[in-house]
Amino acid sequence: MTPVLPGLIRPEIADLEAYTPIVPLEVLAARLGLPIERIVKLDANENPYGPAPAALAALQHTATYHIYPDPEHTALRAALAGYTGRPAEEILCGAGADELIDLVLRLIINPGDAIIDCPPTFGMYRFDAGICGGRVITVPRRPDFSLDLPAIERAAAQGAKAIFLTAPNNPTGNPLPRADLLRILELPLLVVVDEAYVEFAEPGRLPVGASDLLDHYPNLAMLRTFSKWAGLAGLRVGYGLFPRWLIEQLWKIKQPYNVSVAAQAAAIASLEAVAELHQRVQAIVAERERLFAHLQTFPFLTPFPSAANFILCRVEGRDARELKLALERRGVLVRHYRTPLLDGYIRISVGTPAQTDALLATLAEVSQ
Template sequence: MLSRFLRPELAALPAYVPGRPAPVGPGGVSYKLSSNENPYPPLPGVLAAVEHACAGMNRYPDMGNTAVIAATAARLGVDHDQLAFGTGSSGVLYHLLQATCTAGDEVIIAWRSFEAYPIAIKLAGAVPIMVPLGPGAVHDLDAMLAAITPRTKMIILCTPNNPTGPAISHDDLVAFVETVDGRALVVVDEAYVEFADAPPRTIELIKNGTPVVSLRTFSKAYGLAGFRVGYGIADPEIAVAVRKTAIPFGVSLPAQAAVIASLEAEKELLDRVRLIVERRDVLLARLREVGHQVPDSQANFAWLPLGARTGTAVETFSAAGLMVRGYGDDGLRITVGEPEACELAVEVAATLL
């Protein structure tokens, strides 16, 4: 048996479940609302930059992501040495865990939150401490503080929280970090920050020397999910450690070109984000109108807490040509897609009652 060569931890490791492809419903209706992707196609300028970069595909990309770091640093107003790039914000988290955690360390997370957290934590040899969400599907910050032990190395906060949607305010984050008081590194996963009305000012905290790391991505608001580019903002000492653990040449040549072109076209991209936010708010209001108890979402999705009915509900959406994301016996997540997709989602959701 070749399994003797494998790490024993893998036997109990949950597998990450990606969003399933869109089914085909009546009349050929087919919408994928399961992966929180931006529904808009790439801007022409971004496509042109990628095409130009592909002409050099026989060469390795810049391993240091020099131009990407320069453009991102200028956009955020941070120093170059405060940034570390990887294959999506989840990739950067994997590198951060490798750089900080050893066997037996504890990492506190809210649950339910991003499915990749327990996997990444266990692969680093650490132990995930999963603290249930509070009423309204929000992070129970007091309970997370109470879970800190001498073995706690890191606390991950997801804001807006995936898959439920609520966000943590700046004041609440500041109070939380002050109470942690350096006992653990606070990592703020901000993959959906561009969709939030009033996100915490994490960069301000990092510049002030607060032990906080921000994780961000170009997959969601910037529409580069297929290129998988994310980054961390941190104190230079943390950022250099993340860069040390990163896979060499992890960010491809066309992906780097797409990031730079997207930052140059940021106004048009963020105009699209504003439309998605407006559509999200309409979706939340409509779901509530038909009778669902939907938590406030500051991301590009809505959460239906359906409990044990989740599996059946996912199949109901699928039969109508809509693929949504189910989460065990907790609920399902609906990505904000095209207007007609959102309207159909409300119609299907109404039948669940």
């Protein structure tokens, strides 16, 4: 093998720990020796009901897959303006909200600049900051997973440029109190609120989240996705609501054809099927409450209340990773994190009633 040229790789990349994604379903099924239909997949917060029929029909009937997609997402942003109540000029679409996290950080972070991270939370904020050569000021959450506001204020005084706040938080499921957000918005920071799960916190109506604050705080930006509520995780489509001063610069660095023809077609069709999709969201929320009640009956699990489509559980009296693997060997997939703050926890996505029943039966089996 040809040796790497000295000095070619940026040192912050060479030292970066790779992000650990979920193993693909077909790969894990082959590893376990189980057919895919036997797998109960509750490890990635996906929508168990899949896309709306209208979205599947749009994928089938779109005739322009041989043409590059609209780089300005014109029709999709117009539809999103109706859904969010925000002007299309404030909306930027991405290949999932992940791409928008990356764009924001590439725009504002010079090597050595800092962001504030409040773990346990979504790992991409820290990961993308590292790619940019940024520093991460870690402000751990309190034992109940609420934000440590005084510590955040002290971190902001150290010159941090941005803070990312998932609302509801992933993987803990707790909402972001309005009073906490308002206090953080007074800091000299770009405050990015990631509302990937907002539809599950506000079931049955168009989500507001923190969007009503956009006209009052020029340092507020918001991220959302079609992956969860609309069941389009495999198509990778998300969007952000940004202040005008920020979105003008983001347009400059966005890849021109970043959201595929298929993703745009399916997302537009999903926005035309909002009532149907929100009924599914309500079904998931109802199943979340049923699952929470049943998880409380297992003496080795302490579930935490959730406003999202998953439930975090502290594992008591046994090894959390071993529990995860025991479930996996029986075809039930849940999430375990190899991090100090979450080593003793598992996260369970909310599935269909049949998937919940399979999970509960398997938990009963491994508890004996």
